[in-house]
Amino acid sequence: MIDTSTNHAASYRPIGLSVRNGRLAWGETVLLKDFSFDVKPGSWTCLLGESGVGKSTLLRTIAGLIEPTGPTEILDHEGCALRDRVAYMAQQDLLLPWLSAIDNVMLGARLRGEAVDGDHARDILARTGVAERANARPAEMSGGERQRVALARTLMEECPIVLMDEPFSALDAITRTRLQDLAVNLLAHRTVLMVTHDPFEALRLADDVIILRGPVLDHVGSPNMPIVPPGTVPRDPTDPTLRDAHQAIMHALADPTVTEKTV
Amino acid sequence: MSFLRPIIVLGGLLAIWQTAVSAFEIAPFILPGPLSVISVAFERTDIIARHALVTLSEILLGLLFGTLFGSASALVMAYFRGARAWVLPVLVVSQAVPVFALAPVLVLWFGYGMAPKVAMATLIIYFPVTAAFYDGLRRTEVGWIDLARTMGASKAAILYHIRLPAALPAFSSGLRVAAAVAPIGAVVGEWVGSSAGLGYYMLLMNGRVQTAAMFAALFVLALMAVAIYFVIDRILRRLIDWQNELDPAVHD
Ligand SMILES: Nc1ncnc2c1ncn2[C@@H]1O[C@H](COP(=O)(O)OP(=O)(O)O)[C@@H](O)[C@H]1O
Ligand SMILES: [Mg+2]
Numbered sequence: 087m088i089d090t091s092t093n094h095a096a097s098y099r100p101i102g103l104s105v106r107n108g109r110l111a112w113g114e115t116v117l118l119k120d121f122s123f124d125v126k127p128g129s130w131t132c133l134l135g136e137s138g139v140g141k142s143t144l145l146r147t148i149a150g151l152i153e154p155t156g157p158t159e160i161l162d163h164e165g166c167a168l169r170d171r172v173a174y175m176a177q178q179d180l181l182l183p184w185l186s187a188i189d190n191v192m193l194g195a196r197l198r199g200e201a202v203d204g205d206h207a208r209d210i211l212a213r214t215g216v217a218e219r220a221n222a223r224p225a226e227m228s229g230g231e232r233q234r235v236a237l238a239r240t241l242m243e244e245c246p247i248v249l250m251d252e253p254f255s256a257l258d259a260i261t262r263t264r265l266q267d268l269a270v271n272l273l274a275h276r277t278v279l280m281v282t283h284d285p286f287e288a289l290r291l292a293d294d295v296i297i298l299r300g301p302v303l304d305h306v307g308s309p310n311m312p313i314v315p316p317g318t319v320p321r322d323p324t325d326p327t328l329r330d331a332h333q334a335i336m337h338a339l340a341d342p343t344v345t346e347k348t349v
Numbered sequence: 350m351s352f353l354r355p356i357i358v359l360g361g362l363l364a365i366w367q368t369a370v371s372a373f374e375i376a377p378f379i380l381p382g383p384l385s386v387i388s389v390a391f392e393r394t395d396i397i398a399r400h401a402l403v404t405l406s407e408i409l410l411g412l413l414f415g416t417l418f419g420s421a422s423a424l425v426m427a428y429f430r431g432a433r434a435w436v437l438p439v440l441v442v443s444q445a446v447p448v449f450a451l452a453p454v455l456v457l458w459f460g461y462g463m464a465p466k467v468a469m470a471t472l473i474i475y476f477p478v479t480a481a482f483y484d485g486l487r488r489t490e491v492g493w494i495d496l497a498r499t500m501g502a503s504k505a506a507i508l509y510h511i512r513l514p515a516a517l518p519a520f521s522s523g524l525r526v527a528a529a530v531a532p533i534g535a536v537v538g539e540w541v542g543s544s545a546g547l548g549y550y551m552l553l554m555n556g557r558v559q560t561a562a563m564f565a566a567l568f569v570l571a572l573m574a575v576a577i578y579f580v581i582d583r584i585l586r587r588l589i590d591w592q593n594e595l596d597p598a599v600h601d
Contacts, residue, residue: 150498182514
């Protein structure tokens with residue numbers, strides 16, 4: 087695959103993400119409290135944690151879909167509000183069944199009443215590998231194709247920050263690996279915060295891994311001893327250091343005392 | 350083949366009917382055979398067509414107004430929480446009071462012309478359209494709305510680009526029911542008081558013991574009702590062709 091993402095790099099000034107005094111709650115139930123974390127400009131961070139811990143809630147809060155509770159501040163690395171600079175991709179592809187692939191990719195422009203750029207949309211569909219499906223409806227596409235179109239729609243938004251909530255978890259292993267590689271390629275230079283329940287996925291893709299284990303949040307590893315192995319992403323799944331790191335993360339997820347040592 | 354099937358069914362029923370009438374020697378003023386009904390229909394094409402046109406106009410106007418009021422009510426209920434509490438009782442009452450009971454009052458108010466019949470048809474259509482469309486508007490996939498909001502869409506844009514198209518299948522099932530019941534409203538209105546329309550003509554022929562002519566009018570009415578349903582169904586299918594792809598019968 088030709089890497090065309092580099093010629094796009096210039097149009098992005100990478101933006102960091104910073105959450106301060108975080109607090110997640112539904113009514114009286116506090117999911118997570120007193121947490122802060124940063125995502126460096128242009129880096130890829132994965133959020134891990136067991137089901138129901140509040141990963142989606144956190145992501146939706148950052149996306150502006152849920153009003154932040156209490157003192158929570160969500161800012162960019164320069165302390166400005168994020169506003170329209172965030173794109174959001176969910177586990178379901180959320181393609182509109184009455185629109186063709188290309189019309190789904192151009193949905194954002196339509197919704198904002200902007201001029202639609204069909205050529206650009208076609209170009210992005212080509213980069214996600216589904217150019218020939220441009221006029222197909224979602225019902226005619228496979229799960230992998232649909233998620234590729236969803237990725238194209240996310241890219242079309244041209245947002246420097248991309249939030250993804252288990253975007254590949256509904257796919258089979260081979261399709262998932264392909265899409266991970268594709269996403270890493272196409273989202274280079276963007277700041278990515280991705281929720282996953284798969285430690286291995288996190289280790290393949292992330293520059294940084296954060297574990298939610300309510301009511302606390304941990305960075306696994308430390309600046310001196312990062313748990314995420316060095317090297318460029320997507321990492322080779324057969325790399326033995328990946329397996330060691332995987333084990334450490336599984337420990338951290340399962341046993342609350344372990345992370346205190348590793349942080 | 351899909352055209353042939355109803356014709357075969359209809360033809361079979363007519364054949365059974367004709368045979369029964371001949372075999373049991375039923376008096377023609379009780380139940381005329383299909384052949385005599387058809388011959389009367391051809392003899393009186395002009396007069397039946399004139400009455401049919403009146404009834405057709407009433408049905409179509411009723412469909413138009415019922416759909417307009419119904420859609421407007423559904424939108425108001427979906428978008429203005431305060432208004433919902435006001436519109437909902439109207440909706441329920443419009444369904445709870447039998448329109449047949451209202452017919453004499455409507456004739457009293459609007460006279461013997463088309464107006465009370467259109468009002469009847471409108472009333473009878475209003476509920477299924479409103480209920481179905483409102484339901485459709487409320488059941489929009491939350492993920493779609495979330496996505497649209499992260500894309501910076503206004504409420505109006507979300508309504509136009511997402512909620513409305515997503516509600517179309519529900520709306521169309523309401524409209525299909527409406528298309529099926531609209532003729533009832535018009536004909537009942539004509540029975541209560543009128544000087545034109547198929548309902549009026551049927552009563553008139555009934556009084557004169559011209560049963561075959563009554564049946565001819567009934568047939569034209571049924572034919573019209575089926576045609577209206579068929580046309581509306583066609584338009585709706587064209588409009589929401591994407592829904593057929595989700596049809597369980599297609600995928601199983
Ligand atoms: N809309 C909601 N209203 C109330 N509680 C919710 C809502 N959404 C999620 N929750 C609760 O918040 C908790 C975290 O949910 P979620 O963020 O979806 O977890 P995760 O994505 O980590 O699996 C769960 O216990 C869930 O029941
Ligand atoms: Mg979740």
